[in-house]
Amino acid sequence: MFDVMFKLKGFFKENWKDYTISLITMMGSNLFSVFIPFLIGRMIDSIVREELTSPLLKTFGTLFLISLLAAYLLEFIWSYYLFTGAAKLQRGMRKKMMDHFLKMRSTFYEKFRTGDLMARSTQDIRSIADTAGYGMMVLMNATLFLTVIVLMMGMSVSWKLTFFSLLPLALLAYLFGKLGDIVEKRYSAAQEAFSSLNNDVLEVVDGIRVIRAYVKEDDYVEKFHQQTESMLKKNNRVADANALFSPLTKIIISLSNVIAFGYGANLVMRGSLSVGDMVAFQMYLGMIVWPIISIGELTNVLRQGSASMERVEKVLGTGDDMESGGEKVIETVDDIVMHGLSFKYPSSQDLNLDRIDITIPKGKTLGIVGKTGAGKTTFIRQLLRQYPLGNGEFRVGEDPILNYRGKAIQNLIGYVPQDHVLFSKSVRDNIAFGKGSATDDEVMESVRIASFEDDLKKMSQGLDTMIGEKGVSISGGQKQRISIARALIKNPEILILDDSLSAVDANTEQKIVENIKRVRTGKTTIISTHRLSAVKQADEIIVMEDGKITERGSHDELIGRHGWYYTQYLRQELKAGADE
Numbered sequence: 001m002f003d004v005m006f007k008l009k010g011f012f013k014e015n016w017k018d019y020t021i022s023l024i025t026m027m028g029s030n031l032f033s034v035f036i037p038f039l040i041g042r043m044i045d046s047i048v049r050e051e052l053t054s055p056l057l058k059t060f061g062t063l064f065l066i067s068l069l070a071a072y073l074l075e076f077i078w079s080y081y082l083f084t085g086a087a088k089l090q091r092g093m094r095k096k097m098m099d100h101f102l103k104m105r106s107t108f109y110e111k112f113r114t115g116d117l118m119a120r121s122t123q124d125i126r127s128i129a130d131t132a133g134y135g136m137m138v139l140m141n142a143t144l145f146l147t148v149i150v151l152m153m154g155m156s157v158s159w160k161l162t163f164f165s166l167l168p169l170a171l172l173a174y175l176f177g178k179l180g181d182i183v184e185k186r187y188s189a190a191q192e193a194f195s196s197l198n199n200d201v202l203e204v205v206d207g208i209r210v211i212r213a214y215v216k217e218d219d220y221v222e223k224f225h226q227q228t229e230s231m232l233k234k235n236n237r238v239a240d241a242n243a244l245f246s247p248l249t250k251i252i253i254s255l256s257n258v259i260a261f262g263y264g265a266n267l268v269m270r271g272s273l274s275v276g277d278m279v280a281f282q283m284y285l286g287m288i289v290w291p292i293i294s295i296g297e298l299t300n301v302l303r304q305g306s307a308s309m310e311r312v313e314k315v316l317g318t319g320d321d322m323e324s325g326g327e328k329v330i331e332t333v334d335d336i337v338m339h340g341l342s343f344k345y346p347s348s349q350d351l352n353l354d355r356i357d358i359t360i361p362k363g364k365t366l367g368i369v370g371k372t373g374a375g376k377t378t379f380i381r382q383l384l385r386q387y388p389l390g391n392g393e394f395r396v397g398e399d400p401i402l403n404y405r406g407k408a409i410q411n412l413i414g415y416v417p418q419d420h421v422l423f424s425k426s427v428r429d430n431i432a433f434g435k436g437s438a439t440d441d442e443v444m445e446s447v448r449i450a451s452f453e454d455d456l457k458k459m460s461q462g463l464d465t466m467i468g469e470k471g472v473s474i475s476g477g478q479k480q481r482i483s484i485a486r487a488l489i490k491n492p493e494i495l496i497l498d499d500s501l502s503a504v505d506a507n508t509e510q511k512i513v514e515n516i517k518r519v520r521t522g523k524t525t526i527i528s529t530h531r532l533s534a535v536k537q538a539d540e541i542i543v544m545e546d547g548k549i550t551e552r553g554s555h556d557e558l559i560g561r562h563g564w565y566y567t568q569y570l571r572q573e574l575k576a577g578a579d580e
């Protein structure tokens, strides 16, 4: 249970000044608070002994007021330092989480679902911060306060009476432990349900058009209803267990009250205790309820924090299985060589790339074609180092790829993925994303190469037009060309287009391909496509099937072979002719 506090020790150490100020002011506040019943006890005794004079009453009143004010002021100070510390912890942990997300590559994102990651980086982190704020407050305040009250009860009233009155607390400690176990288990289950619900909401929002098109709204409403119902039940189970802490404490403290009354009255009758002491003792017992309920809640906060810590640590401790890079830096990309390179996805049974042999000479264009599922994207992912390296040789220039610094090669690549990723920003910002310092002239130059100029003229606010979340307000072909412009603005050493022209018509495709060829003289370009016309001008074309290269050569050479490329080319030409 305390493991979460132990795991946060680095944070506590870093912010030791804030926690020390909190602790000291808390001690002061507690001392002033317990001084009040002590004063009342003394006042009652002077009334009983008929010794209360007007100056004495004034002194009691002044001391009472000072103690009250001092207790509240000090409480304000410790609360401030403690809770700003918790906010700092949240900020630090969120940053750590985001840094981790940004470093991770594909395999990591296959292990966690998006909604789950969101739940862990919001709700779980908040729960951990609660342990550093509220939990720490209770831990320090309740234990301190409890200690001070018990000392006051023992020293100023009677140790014997204190011992017997507090005996029932042993039972309470035992019950808190048992209840805490139950809370932790139920809370973990509720958090899992929250993660799952998060995922489903994301999926619905993402897929709303398909859901509508297939008239599946009712199914999803029903599923959502069931999930919220199940989550409600799980949260209620946590609340049920939590709700037991307070009544349990009150029942057991009542037991203490009965003992204190019985045994206390006996001591008063025997003359070993004054009436004032007896009243003060009852007041102390009343004051004990709060710290004890808080300790119950502390158990609860710590258990929840511990469950959340485990969930956050699981994310932070999960890597992407990528090999770390070397130290070599690179300015320009030389030949890219793969020799006997085979690769299999972690979840795949068979090889997804099977003994690939290829040299992509610097400045040349490689075309990759083949049936769907042939391995074209997988080949590109190896170039992008999105997955761990396959077996075999993979060099850039003279050096194995692993000799280069982590992102050295990636920085030189302009990549247009199959699934276009656009941000809910303006057209300009989406294109300039490829080069932070891009001027409007540079943006427009990329727009022209990507054949997007005419579309841009029709947009109400030109480059300033907002394209909506994930580009909802523009067409598929427009999305593709904005993505191409974004990659081109970087003027990258290697440009990779992965089926990036599928949503544009044949004429536009031809224009883009010619523009790219013109501006990329001396730079390497890799185009994967289903439309063979897009790679006709490539220096080399490879045909892939089941992860293997089955044909290779220039367009003319492949036509001359009368293989898959030839048949496919004829079919596509015939279809294009018929469409015209």
Ligand SMILES: Nc1ncnc2c1ncn2[C@@H]1O[C@H](COP(=O)(O)OP(=O)(O)OP(=O)(O)O)[C@@H](O)[C@H]1O
Pocket: 345, 346, 347, 348, 352, 370, 371, 372, 373, 374, 375, 376, 377, 378, 379, 418, 499
């Ligand atoms: N992340 C993954 N995990 C497991 N298998 C995968 C993964 N991605 C792709 N595959 C499998 O690897 C094989 C090659 O897929 P790949 O995406 O490279 O094909 P492709 O030639 O690009 O297809 P398409 O033209 O349809 O995009 C397929 O059998 C596919 O199911």
